[in-house]
Amino acid sequence: MTKLCSWRWVLCLVIAVLGAACTPSEKKSIRIAIGTQDATINCATGGLLVRELDLLKRYLPREGPYEDVxxxxxxxxxxSGPPLTAEMVAGGLDFGMMADFPAVLNGIAxxxxxxxxxxxxxxxxxxAGAGNGIVVPIDSPVHSVADLKGKRVSVPFGSAAHGMLLRALSDIGLDPERDVTLVSxxxxxxxxxxxxxxxxxxxGFVPFAELFPFRGAARKIYDGATTQIPTSHGVLVRAAYAKEHPEVVVGLLxxxxxxxxxxxxxxxxxxxxxxQVTGVDAEVAYMFHGPLGIQTRDVALKPQFLRGLRVAADTLVLLKRTSASLDVDRFVDDRYIRQACAASGVSYEERxxxxxxxxxxxxxxRTGAAIxxxxxxxxxxxxxxxxxxxxASAASALAARHELRAQGKRVRAMFVHDRHTGLKLLAEQAWYAEAPDGDLDAFLSKDYAETWARERKGDVRQLDDVRVHPALEQQAAAP
Incomplete structure (x- = not known):
């Protein structure tokens, strides 16, 4: 009886061992924790679209060491960027999407x-630096950065807009510490x-300097394009993570x-x-991402954008927002985006x-004329x-706007471009220099519009005060 029990015990042990050998081992798990800024719509192609269209799974590695992952x-x-940075430095995130100023602070942190x-x-x-901007209440007497002296100005501290504001104030001789009251x-x-x-x-950073005016909450007086200092949003990754899982990094890119x-x-x-996802009006998203948009989508680490990172690093030190410097050449690593472009059939050098x-x-x-x-x-x-x-022109679009209204159609948005910088503007927010022949040129700055009009013996108006010139009403509609 004792021998029988022993054999049964041995048999059970063998079966258990064989069963364990036949059971598939648990798959290795790799975390991909991504910090996005959905409402900061310049991050859309790095976060929101990739997530909502479920694109990441298509490009993650599945072969070799990743076969059973x-x-x-x-x-x-x-x-905004600062809380994302805090989580990334703490190890809770592997990737982060943010603008140049917070990215520099991320690197330093x-x-x-x-x-x-x-x-x-x-x-x-x-x-050119377009995207970040300064807005004021609709009925404010403030029309320029100089008019902000002695005023209370809010900004998300540590954001790209914060860096733009500090630079804009300093450029005209205002001390951000003494001449204005800054609140986060x-x-x-x-x-x-x-x-x-x-x-x-x-x-405000992207897209709020356009969004608030579009919603009727504010009037824009300044855009970062005035500085002509490049600005960008980009992708960061923990260096240790990229070293351990380079194929995953390339897959996300x-x-x-x-x-x-x-x-x-x-x-x-x-x-x-x-x-639908963020509540940021589609018209404003289109201002940034549509043809001739305020900013361009661009995966390449262009020399101009690297210059913007260097300016951000220098500005933060100069204005005592950080005591540490950042080696931008070491901070930027283009090997992963080059590999991603090659795998996707994109010429990185052309980009x-x-x-x-x-x-x-x-x-x-409306007319069929060439633009x-x-x-x-x-x-x-x-x-x-x-x-x-x-x-082809603001004058032609104005005539079309009148025709559409006469037909009972609603205009969601009308866009024009600043004659000075090419920046896309909300038509209702622009200033127009109207020539005697009815020709129109649009401007963000009232001062620029007044100078332009004075040189051409014209008038400065806003959209609802401009009348369609008779010559435009007689133009034939496009076939």
């Missing part, structure tokens, strides 16, 4: 913590503060390249998606040298239409 994909949305984060790709940017305020608070006149101005392609093919549709914005339509939607001067072009988004209409 289980990916734990985590998305976290932040309202990681080094001070004995770690290292690296900047590996661009998402969107402007070589996130965009959600700022919109209410502007409506209630509890702040004299707000410096390939998904971003695909998101960029998708958006360029149909900016109206995906502007609507941004609105580096590309500077033109996505072009506007070739013909005026020859982008800085004079205009667009109208008609309610119920899937595509934005383009026009």
């Amino acid at each position: 289980r990916y734990d994909i985590v998305w976290r949305d932040f309202s 990681s080094e001070q913590a004995g770690k290292r984060n690296i900047y590996i790709a661009t998402l969107s940017g402007s070589v 305020q996130q965009p959600a608070e700022a919109e209410a503060a502007l409506r209630e006149n509890t702040v004299d101005a707000h410096a 390939r998904a971003i390249i695909e998101a960029d392609r998708i958006f360029e093919r149909d900016p109206e549709r995906y502007s609507e998606l941004i609105e 580096l040298s590309r500077h033109a914005k996505v072009p506007i339509a070739q013909r005026d939607a 020859a001067e982008p800085k004079r072009a205009a667009q109208i988004w008609v309610n119920g239409e899937g595509k934005v209409r383009s026009y």
Whole structure:
């Protein structure tokens, strides 16, 4: 009986061992924790679109050491860069999407913590510095940065808008510490503060310097394009993570390249998606991402954008916002985006040298005339239409606006371009220099409009005060 029990015990042990050998081992898990800023729509192709269209899974490695891997994909949305940086430095995130000033602070913070984060790709940017801006309450007497002396100005501390504001004040000789009162305020608070006149101005990052005016909460007086200092949003990764999982990093960048392609093919549709997810109006998203947009989507780490990072690093030290410096050449690492471009059939060198914005339509939607001067072009988004209409001039778009209203159609938005910088503007917010023959040129700055009009013996008006010139009313409609 004892021998029988012993054999039974041995038999059970053998079966258990064989069973364990036949049971598939548990898959290795790799975390991909991504910090995004959904409402900061210049990060859309790095976060929101990749997530909502489920693009990342298409490009993650599945072969070799990754054959039996289980990916734990985590998305976290932040309202600005600093809290994202804190989480990334703490190890709670592997990737982060943010603008140049907070990215520099991210790099400094990681080094001070004995770690290292690296900047590996661009998402969107402007070589002229467009995107960040300063807005004031609708009825404010403030029309320039100089008028802010002695005023209360809110801004999200540590953001790209904070850096732009410090630079704008210093450029005209105002001391940010003594000549203005700066208060830290996130965009959600700022919109209410502007409506209630509890702040004299707000410096906002993308897209709030356009969003607040579009919603009727503010009036824009300054855009970062005035500085002509490049600005951009980009992708950061923990250096240790990139070293351990380089193929995963390349996979995410390939998904971003695909998101960029998708958006360029149909900016109206995906502007609507941004609105559905974030509440940022589609018209404002289109201002940034559509043809001749305020900024351009661009994965390449262009020399101009690296210059913007260096300026950000220098500005933060100069204005005593950090006591540490950052070696930008070491901070930026282009090997992963180069690999991603090669795998996606994209010429990285061509992207580096590309500077033109996505072009506007070739013909005026009303007259059929060629659109020859982008800085004079205009667009109208008609309610119920899937595509934005383009026009050769603000005067032609104004005539179309009158015709559409006469037909009972609602205009969702009308866009014009600043004659001085080419910056896309909300037509209702622009100042117009009207020539005696009815020709119109649009400007962000009232001062520029007045100078232009004075030189041409014209008048300065705003949109609702401009009348369609008789010559335009007689033009034949486009076939």
